[in-house]
Amino acid sequence: MRICGIISEYNPFHLGHEEHIRKAREKTGADIIICAMSGNFTQRGEPAIFDKWIRTRCALLCGADAVIELPLLTAVQSAEGFASGGVSVIDAAGADFLCFGSETDDKELLESIAAGLSEETAGFKKLLKESLGSGDSFPKARMKAAFPDAPEAACPNAILGIEYIKAIKRSGSSLKPFAVKRVGGAYHSEDMDSPFPSATAIRKAFREGKSSGAFGAMPAGCAQTIERALSEGLRPVFPGVFDRELLYAIRRGGPGYLRALHDVSEGLENRIYKAAETANGRGELIKAVKxxxxxxxxxxxxxxxxxxxxxxxMVAEHNARGTAFLRVLGVRGERVLSILSRVSKAPLICGSAASSGYPGTDIAASDIYALSQDSPPFRNLKRDLTEKLIVV
Amino acid sequence: MRICGIISEYNPFHLGHEEHIRKAREKTGADIIICAMSGNFTQRGEPAIFDKWIRTRCALLCGADAVIELPLLTAVQSAEGFASGGVSVIDAAGADFLCFGSETDDKELLESIAAGLSEETAGFKKLLKESLGSGDSFPKARMKAAFPDAPEAACPNAILGIEYIKAIKRSGSSLKPFAVKRVGGAYHSEDMDSPFPSATAIRKAFREGKSSGAFGAMPAGCAQTIERALSEGLRPVFPGVFDRELLYAIRRGGPGYLRALHDVSEGLENRIYKAAETANGRGELIKAVKxxxxxxxxxxxxxxxxxxxxxxxMVAEHNARGTAFLRVLGVRGERVLSILSRVSKAPLICGSAASSGYPGTDIAASDIYALSQDSPPFRNLKRDLTEKLIVV
Known part of the structure; x- marks a missing residue:
């Protein structure tokens, strides 16, 4: 039994994702594809366009055999924490391979960069400093320092791939990393005419009310799932939907609240608080602070x-704890669940059965996400405790 | 120089308030009437219909000589804390009298009830227990136990008056309490046909878009002030305007957050948290929890x-601290300010001059209140630090 893991957001699931799963299965010869997927909030700091239950169903209908949720505190960290938490979940699930999409599938290149980044040699540090001095952003400077001759390795997916490789090494996992070359639109591309439009392009199409174009960029099972949910009252969720709650949180908490947040240091709290005096929401805030x-x-x-x-x-504690359980959102066929329960190294939590394993932070995040919705079941609370395991 | 204080909300200011100020001046022979007024949130747990600067201007145009803001943590406490904080402000301002509206102006009756409530004799305790046992609410049971033969003393304003008398006694203040019999609509009355419609009735008229009726229940200077502000983009604020922020705060914080709040004990946090699963806002929450x-x-x-x-x-600290300064929102004529600065026992903070004296909680509350507004200056932040002293 060969198992291949994929770390994903599927925000939303599209033809490129289907193709990636197909290739992962083909190239690794896997019997089972396990996707570790973000919940209702994503690594870009945005709410997912559709909730995790709908995105799970889409993935299962279009190639995934199991969907396991990335804990909230893993899903919303920057590349390093995201990759490290994701690898921990895939490893705990008992997978043999970790397959990721990348702008390059040159494994040796990726591994040597990962090694360079992990080691942080004197040469690396010198180049990094020079590059930062010349005005490069930190991620860019880091890539240039690690491998100045490989611009393709500085692309978003490759960076994440390198983080996966680093995390596997660091954790001593026996997972075999495997890069699959991405097809179609670049990660941030808004182009809908590509044969494989990106998730960014699809979200833009939904935002502009061009949902038929969006559906055309998805496998049929996925498009049908979302279409049905929309007809039942689901609302696509866009980044600005919580603008008032965000302004309220900043106004109520003030700089002291902001200072305690993860990844806030060196006066960033004051920049944000100051910007919130005139900014009307998230978009304006980012523009003002950037x-x-x-x-x-x-x-x-x-x-x-x-x-x-x-x-x-919270993040430090979460990272120190490791993967204590796996939250299975759905499986393709019940056989998969019994395989998972045999191979996984951590207990499985399925659907509504075991409320005790869900962290309060994750439950609260789902409840806040539900503020974006008007109709049951989408606006229901405590769905983390009541939604059943999805079996397709 | 005789100074009379009034503890008020003026939410909004109306003909009954003007009449009350007129009588207070007449009966106490005061040269100066100082109103200690709630800021943007009131004792009923609601946002004020208009912000404190507009309500200050109304009061000054219609009889008040000075408006001093009640600190937020005084303004939103239950009767006892509200009265105690209000008396402390009026006392610190150097007033000789405290004049309050009441359903009865029988001073001896009010004082004997206040004494009874303060003493809590064995007889009082026995009657209180019996009354609670028969199903009465606590405030009602308390009044019945203290003075079973005086139903008029159990009316909202008289209860508050008794609390003022108690607070004066307790604090050892030399303030002389003075009851003025209320005219017109009862406190909670929604009747707009009375010659003195209540603030409740006026807020209802605004909510229903019947603003001409509302203006008719106000002195001319007050109606003109509000009319002009509305034409400049002011929005009347109704209790449900922060429903989404409230649900978000409850969802984010959970029962642990609720448990730490003032006046929450014995599982009330769980009742509220549970009710928030289905309630769509403040109104539904209160209905479900009541x-x-x-x-x-x-x-x-x-x-x-x-x-x-x-x-x-926060409330315990606030109550222990007493009145460290007086926040003057406005005066009628600059002469009043110089009189105030001579007689007051605490430093005055006027307008934008002294930012350091404003507690962060009060500033945050004003900033949250501003979420209800679309147009500057009403939606501006940090108005507590930038609005100038109002002089009419």
């Missing part, structure tokens, strides 16, 4: 921490 | 504590 030093995504994530109350202390 | 034991206004206040993050600890 500098070369504070990248868009970092601010976006910090604002999510402000919305959800995620502190330095 | 019992004979937990009165409407108490729940309403606790929900305000949840919105503003007001904990037991």
């Amino acid at each position: 500098t070369k030093r504070y990248a868009y995504t970092r601010i976006s994530r910090v604002l999510l921490y402000a919305l959800l109350g995620i502190t330095k202390e | 019992t004979k034991r937990y009165a409407y206004t108490r729940i309403s206040r606790v929900l305000l504590y949840a919105l503003l993050g007001i904990t037991k600890e």
Whole structure:
């Protein structure tokens, strides 16, 4: 029995994701594909366009054999923490391979960069300092320092891939990393005419009311699932939907509250608090706070921490704890569940059965997410405790 | 120089308030009437219909000589804390009299009840227990036990008056309490046909878009002030305007957050948290949580504590501190300010001059209140630090 893990967001699931799963299965010869997927909030610091139960169903209908939720505090960390938590989940699930999409599938290149980044040699440190001095952002400077001749390795998915490789090494896991070359639109591309439009492009199409275009970029089972949910009252969720709650949280908490948040240091709390005096929401806040030093995504994530109350202390504790259980959101066929329960190294929590394993932070995040919805069941609370395991 | 103090909310200011100030001046022979007024949130646990600067201007145009703000943590406590904090402010301002409206102006009756309540004799305790046993609410049982033959003393304003008398006694203040018989609509009356419609009736008229009726119940200077502000983009504020922020605060914080709030004990946090699973806002929450034991206004206040993050600890500290300064919102003529500065026992803070004296909680409350507004200056932040002293 060969098991291949994929760390994902599926925000939303599209043709490129289906293709990635197909290739992962083919190239690793896996019998089972396990996807560790973000819940209702994503690594870019945004709410997912559809909730985790709908995104789970889409993935299961289009190639995944099991979907396991990434804990909230893993899902919303920057690349290193995200990768490290994701690898821990895939490893705990008992997988043999970790397969990721990447702008390059040159494994040796990726591994040598990962080694370079892990080691932080004197040469690396010198180049990093020079590059930062010339005005590069930290992630860019780091890539240039580690491998100045491989610009393709500085692309978003490859960076994440390198983080996966580093995390596997660091944790002593026996997972075999495996890069699959990405097809179609680049990660941030908004192009809908590509044969594989990106998730960014699809979210934009939904935001502009062009849902038929969006459905065309998804496998049929996924499009049908979302179409049905929309007809039942589901609302696609866009980043600005919690603007008032965010402003309220900042106004109520003040700089002291912001200072305690994860990844806030060196006066960033004051920049944000000051910007909140005139900014009308998340978008304006990011624009006002952003500098070369504070990248868009970092601010976006910090604002999510402000919305959800995620502190330095919570993240440090979470990272120290490791993967204590696996939260199975859904499986393709009940046989998969029995395989999972045999191979996994951590207890499985399925659906409504075991409320005790869900952290309060994750439950609260789902409850806050539900503020974006008008109709049951989407606006229901405590869905983490009541939704059943999805079996397709 | 005789100075008379009035503890008020003016939410909004109306003909009955003007009449009360007129009588207070006449009966006490006061040269100066100082009103200690709630800021943007009131004792019923609701946002004020108009902000404190507009309500200050109204009061000054219609009889008050000075308006001093009640600190937030005084303004939103139950009768005893509200009265005690209010008396402390009026006393610190150097007033000779404290004049309050009451359903009865029988001073001896009020004072003997106050004495009875303060003493809590064995007879009082026995009657209180019996009355509670027969199913009466606590405030009602307390009044019945203290003075079973005086139903008029159990009316809302008289209860508050008795609390003022108790607070004066307790604090050893030399303030002379003075009851003025209320005219017109009862405190909670929604009747707009009375010659003196209540603030409740006026707020209802605004809510129903019948603003001309509302203006008719106000002195001309007050109606003109509000009319002009509305034409400049001011929005009247109604209790449900922060429903989403409230639900968000409860969902984010959970029972642990609620348990730490002022006046929450014995599992009330769980009742509220449970009710928040289905309730769509403040109104539905109060309805679901209310019992004979937990009165409407108490729940309403606790929900305000949840919105503003007001904990037991904060209130205890505030009450222990006493009145360290007086925040003067406005005066009628600059002469009043110089008189105030001569007679007051605490330093005056006027307008934007002294930011250091404003507690962060009060500033945050004003900033949260501003979420209800769309147009500057009403939606501006840090108005506590930037608005100038109002002089009419």
